[in-house]
Amino acid sequence: MKRILILLLPLMIWSTSAWSKEYQYEADVKGMVCAFCAYSVSKNINKLPGIVKDSVDVSLKKGEVRFRSTSRVTQKTLEPLFTKSGFTISGLTETEVKTTSSMSSKATPTxxxxxxxxxxxxxxxxxxxxxxxxxxxxxxxxxxxxxxxxxxxxxxxxxxxxxxxxxxxxxxxxxxxxxxxxxxxxx
Structure with missing residues (x-):
């Protein structure tokens, strides 16, 4: 019985994390003019709990931000992060995305x-x-x-x-x- 439990435990852990929910967010951002602004926005979003590492993508040309999170994020949560840096955020959209694996390979630097x-x-x-x-x-x-x-x-x-x-x-x-x-x- 113990052997069966020991064999099933890793499978149960894998099945819950491998198919966990993830949310994709997109929003319009006003006030960004340079890469330093984009860094500030990205850094502030990454401070939120559940943000998927390296998922924050800021576009200066389009004036928008995209990111993924394992927990829900509201516009009300984001607004103080943006106004503190002198930017405004609007039109936050959320899309639920199924993830197939939480494991990532370690990239080699160029x-x-x-x-x-x-x-x-x-x-x-x-x-x-x-x-x-x-x-x-x-x-x-x-x-x-x-x-x-x-x-x-x-x-x-x-x-x-x-x-x-x-x-x-x-x-x-x-x-x-x-x-x-x-x-x-x-x-």
Whole structure:
């Protein structure tokens, strides 16, 4: 009997997570003018519980945002996140989507750079160049650095750009900067 339970337990866990509900959301956003605005919107949405990692997609040209969540999100929940950043949101739509698996493969970065220390002025030309590369096509950048450096790194990377770049900033304790560029088409 114990063997049967041990064999059935993983199957039961897999069956509930493999077919879990997920919701796709789309909304219009007014007030965004550059990639830094898009980063701000994306970062605020990712703070909500249940948001699927890397699902937030912001379009400056269309003035819209799309994302997926494992829990329901209302426009009333989103509005304070947007008004705090100086944007307005309207026309939120929800579509229920069945997911077939919650497992994702770990992508290999196209480019990975490790900068010793935290002197962002010294590495600013390289950070700008990575932003230029990322802006040429669908890509994603992961940044690991001390939390106090977030804006110093993001300004040369995003400020004034018209192309949206997906960026994930991961605060770490070590005194170094790690940039990883991923080709979104190969993820």
């Amino acid at each position: 480019l990975e750079l490790n900068f010793p220390g935290t002197d962002t002025d010294r590495f600013e030309p390289v950070i700008k160049a990575i932003g230029n590369i990322a802006a040429t096509g669908p890509s994603r950048i992961e940044i690991e650095a001390p939390e106090s450096l977030e804006m110093e790194i993001l300004k040369p990377l995003l400020l004034g750009r018209q192309q949206v770049i997906k960026v994930e900033f991961i605060p770490v304790k070590q005194k170094s900067i790690r940039l990883r560029l991923f080709d979104a088409e190969n993820e």
